[in-house]
Amino acid sequence: MEPVCPISIHFLLVCQSRLCQFNVSVRGLNTQPSDSERQACYQLTQADTKLKKRGAFHNLAINIFLPVFSTVGANTENCGRVTTYSGAFPRHGFGSQLAERYLEESGSVELCTRACCQRCECNVAWLLEGKCYILDCRGQRKFQLVKTSRPDSVVVILDKFPAGCTDSWDTSDKISNGRFLDKAPGTRTSALLAPSVPSGPEQSSPENIKSIRRREGKSEHQAATTEAEKPAAHALRFCLCSLIEMKELIVSAGDNVEVTLPKDEVELNAYVLQNAPAGTSYEYEWELITHLQDYSGEMEGKHSKTLKLSKLSVGFYTFKLIVKGDNAYGEGSVNVTVKLAPRVNKWPVAIVSPKFQEISLPTTSTFIDGSQSTDDDKIIRYEWEEVKGPLREEKVSANTPILKLTNLVPGNYTFSLTVVDSDGASNSTTATLTVYKAVDYPPVANAGPNQVITLPKNSITLYGNQSTDDHGIVSYEWSLSPKSKDKVVETQGVRTSSLQLSTMKEGDYIFQLTVMDSAGQQDTAEVMVIVQPENNKPPVADAGPDKELTLPVDSTTLDGGKSTDDQKIVSYLWEQASGPDGAKIENADSAVATVTGLRVGSYVFILTVKDDRNLQSHHPVSVIVREESNKAPVAKIAKNVVVTLPTNTAMLDGSKSSDDKGIVSCLWIRDESSPAAGDVLNASDHQAVLFLSNLVEGTYTFHLKVTDAKGESNVDRATVEVKPDPRKNDLVEIILDISVSQLTERQKGMLIRQIAVLLGVLDSDIIVHRIQPYTEQSTQIIICVKNGQSQHVMKGQDVARILKNKFRKQKSDFLIFRALQVDTVICQLNCSEHGRCDSFNKRCICDPFWMENFIRVQLGDGESNCEWSVLYVVIAAFVILVTTGILIWLALCCCKRRKGKPRRKSKYKILDGTDDHESLELKSSSKPGTLKTPGQHTSLMISDSELESDEAIFTWPDREKGKLLRKQNGSIHNGQVSPKTKKQREEIL
CATH class of the missing domain: 2.60.40.10 (Immunoglobulins)
Incomplete structure (x- = not known):
């Protein structure tokens, strides 16, 4: 623990009178001082003498010097005498600062003193507002205690011997270097002024001091200490403590200030009655004590004599002025009030609602609302006055926002409203009211709807109370209309709102109702009563529905109230027709009867009703009595x-x-x-x-x-989901030319085997889905085929195509029955993407302007399609037709030209031949291209017109024809024709 310098006046006396012999009371020792102790006392005495000569402490200050010895292994509990100063706070001197430590755990003087005792570096404990500050005054040339009015500021100075502080000089050096007194690892050092009370000078916030801080230089005594003294077993440490009387300054911040917006700037000046000592000046500090929560003003010159305030907002401000001097201190305060700018009053606006109003008698009261009048501040008074109106005993006046008018008489009224605001300004407006006289409308007679009654009922009541009038009907009068003057009827209440009629006979009656109001106005209405002749029918008995009872319920009611008759039912009778004995019927002669004493079994009761003409009807009702109660059934379906x-x-x-x-x-x-x-x-x-x-x-x-x-019934619900056949596109239908009733199972097996052979699969690979009639003479077989190797289902289109090809190659007779059609069940033709496939006939239905390629159907694969465009087919047909026509026309023209070409007429003569055969020579008498001239013809000549009959004229045997065609050298024999060139033959032809 570090050595400290407590204050001891007793030691000073002993030091002066007994050669610095002192009592070490803390250690419990009573020994004579050694040479080193005498030297310390001498130094203390010399220092005290010097200080007194310098007059440093002239206000009854007490100078106390205490030698402190550092002994290794001393007890930390050794604290000497304790001196307590209440209402004071410590103050450092000569610009040095106190090493301090703030202890939160010590909240009383005893705890704070004990904490200081347990620390070598503590010789002053300061308790402020319940918070303990541990101080070290070593190395201070001047340590002062300043008086304050705060009772919660207590300073405790300890007379403490350094028992166990082994490193006193080094510790002092550490303090001088600004290190922490706390030896805990990881603790850093810093410097801070000693805390002070708020009411004294050099104020700081004790709450903000949370750590150990030191920053102090070596004192004169420490500087005078030589290096040779550091290793000494006992070292001298001292504190200089003094209690100083502060001089009170009379300070003023001026009079309280009031400003009004928009002015928001104020200048405050500080005044001190006493002048500052020569060569010194006062320190000024302004503090804002009271202000608005959202204060946002600006302060300039907080540490000067003049404080300038700006950007003030409306509110109340209190400023505190602190003036400090050399051992002088004073405070003052001033209030600043910022007020709103004076309001410029605006005239109120009087508003009435409604401004124009009309009412009619008998309404004699109404309201006029003036509460909607407005003002920038407040309307304090409303004044209503009747400006104009009919003569009455009393004029209307009121001072409420809403004017209530009563007992109004017909006429025109004008009311004035004057409103006055808080500044005395007023405004007026008027409202107009017109009260009209009551309008009397004529009454409206209403005799009610036409009535129909049937004999024997011959009485009825007519009601005219539906007649209306705005002021009320004063009289009613019923009369028989002149249209029914030949009718006779008894009436009652002809001058009331209801007319009672009796003893009426068959026929039509017309009655007239006349009503009159208080003004004598009348209105008339008519009503017709039709009396129909009697047409009696027997009643219809209705005993109600059958009933079921469960014991212990042994009684029930029988209700025949639904029985009907065209006139009136005059009697009811309930009787038991069957069932166990012992049942009793109560009120058997009324419409509703009660049956008691029922037992288990089935009862039948009969209801008999009669009308006034003694016509009757019967109706049974059954009552079943069971032993136990029945529970409703429970419907339950196993599963979907x-x-x-x-x-x-x-x-x-x-x-x-x-x-x-x-x-x-x-x-x-x-x-x-x-x-x-x-x-x-x-x-x-x-x-x-x-x-x-x-x-x-x-x-x-x-x-x-x-x-x-x-x-009793109950309902449950279930679903049957039918999913599509996953192989529907692979199903193939074969239409056989045999009735379904004639197809046997053996034939079916043979047919499957034959189809398997055609497809090249096993019999087991063909699955028959169903066999059903197609027509009366044909049967439809639907199959699907598996691939023998992969066991996958073959595509239906492939199977149908294979079978079609097999049948087309004259193998349809391979089956035991002729196959009329082979195709997929689901039509899968794409129809050339120009149509849709008809699932019934498996043919394409083409889109408009498209048609089937019949050439492919007839000569190709036979698949229905929509390949041809109608437009292109028409164009092609037209082109072919035109081309064919042109070709035919050209051929005919060529033939005709050849037939009509001019021919040279040939002359023929018989030539004398050298042989037995005659020679015939045909020569033309003219050259080609020359005009024909008449010539002499013989019987052997032929004209152009006779060309077609040449064969008839010239007929020779075949033998001779051959001779005629044979070439001759030089001449032609008789009966032969000379050969002609090809060109000549064509001309002849």
Whole structure:
């Protein structure tokens, strides 16, 4: 623990009178001082003498010097005498600063003193506002205690011997270097002024001091200490403490200031009554004590004599002035009030609603609203005055925002409203009211609707109370219309609103109602009463529905109130027709009877009703009495069913439905949203288990309704989901030329085997989905084929194409029955992407302007298509037709030209031949291109007109023809024709 310098006046006396012999009371020792101790006392005495001569402490200051010895291994509990100063705070001197430490855990004087005792570096404990500050005054040339008015500031100075502080000189050096007194690892050092109380000079916030700080230089005594003294076993440490009386300054910050916006700047000046000592000056500090929460003003010159305030907002401000001097201190305060700018009053605006108003008697009261009047501050008074109006006993006046008017008489009124605001300004406006006299409208007579009665009922009441008038009807009068003057009837209440008629006979009666109001105005209305002749029919008895009872309930009511008759039922009679004995009927002669004493069994009661003409009717009702109560049945379907085509049958099981007495009926109802296709087998829709067949793709919903003997029912719901056949595109249909009834199982097996041979697969690879009639004389077989190797289903188009090709190659007779058609079940023709495939006939239905390529169908693969465009076909046909026509025309023209070409007429003569055969020479008498001239012809000559009959004229045997065609050298024999050139032959032809 570090050595400290406590204050001890007793030691000073001992040091002066007994050669610095002192009592080490803390250590419990009573020994004579050594030479070193005498030297220390001498130094203390010399220092005290010097200080007194310099007059440093002239205000009754007490100078206390205490030698402190550093002893190794001393007890940390050794604290000497304790001196407590209440209402004071420590102050450092000569510009040095105190090493301090703030302890939060010490909240009382005792704890703070004990904490200082346990630390070598502490010789002053300061408790401020319950917070303990541990101070080290070593090395201070001047340590002062300043008086303050704060009772919560307590300074404790300890007379403390350094028992156990082994490194006193080094510790002092560490303090001088600004290190922490705390030896805890990781602790850093810093410097801070000693805390001070707020009411004294050099104020600082004790709350902000949370750590150990030191910054101090070596004192004169420390500087005078030589290096040779550091290793000494006992070292001298001292503090200079003094209690100083501060001089109070009379300070003023001037009078309180009031400013009004828009001025927001104020200048405050500090005044001190005492002048500052020569060569010194006062320190000024301005503090804002009271201000608005959202204060945003600016302060300039906080540490000068003049404080300038700007950007002030409306509110109240308190500023504190602190003036400090050499051992002088003073405070003052001033208030600054910032007010709003004076308001410029605006005239109020009087507003009345409604400004114009009209009413009619009998309404004699109304309201006029003036509360909507406005002002920039506040309206304090409303004044209503009747400016104009009819003569009355009292004029209207009021001072409320809303004017209530009563007892108004017809006429024109004008009311004035004057409003006055808080500044005395006023404004007025007027409202107009017109009160009209009451308007009396004529009454409206209403005799009611026409009435129809049937004999024997001959009386009725007519009501005219539906007649209306704005002021009320004062009289009613009923009379028989002149249109019914020949009718006789008894009437009552002809001058009341209701007319009672009696003793009426068959026929039409017209009555007239006349009403009159208070002004004598009248109105008339007519009503017709039709009396129909009597047409009596027998009554219709209705004993109500059959009933079922369960013991212990042994009674019930029988209600015949729904029995009807065209006239009137005059009597009821309930009788027991069958059932166990002992039942009693109460009120058997009324419409509602009560039956008691019922037992288990079935009862039948008969109701007999009669009308006034003694016509009667009967109706039975049954009452069944059971032993126990019945519970409603519970319908339950096992589960929903999912099937996949080609399986088109399903079963729904509702046999798990239950009832306490047994289910008497089951009913399966197909939901309206279900597909219509599908058949119910064996009327199973009325059984517990439903069997379905011929189902199609979709979701079927069925409701099972079960009913017990008491008619109680319950419904459950289930679905049958039919999924599409995953192999529907691979199904192939074969239409056979045989009736389905004639196809046997053996023939079916042979047919499958033959198809397998054609397809090159095994019999087991062909799956028959179904066999059904196609027409009366044909059968449809639907199959799919598996690939023998991969066991995958072959495509339907491939199977159909293979079979078609096989049958087209004259192998259709290979089957035991002739195949009429082979195709896929689902039409898969793409129709050249210009049409759609008809699933029924498996042919394409082409889109508009497209047609089938019949050449491909007839001469090609026979597949239906839509390859040809109608437009192109028409154009091509037209071109072909035109081309053919042109060719035919050209051919005809050529033929005709050849036939009509001019010919040279040839002359023929018989030549004498040298042989037995005659020679015939035909020569033309003219050259080609010359005109024909008449010439002499012989019988052997032929003209152009006779060309076609040449064969008839010249007929020779074949033998001779050959001779004629044979070439001759030089001449032609008789009967032969000389050969002609090809050109000449063409001319002849």
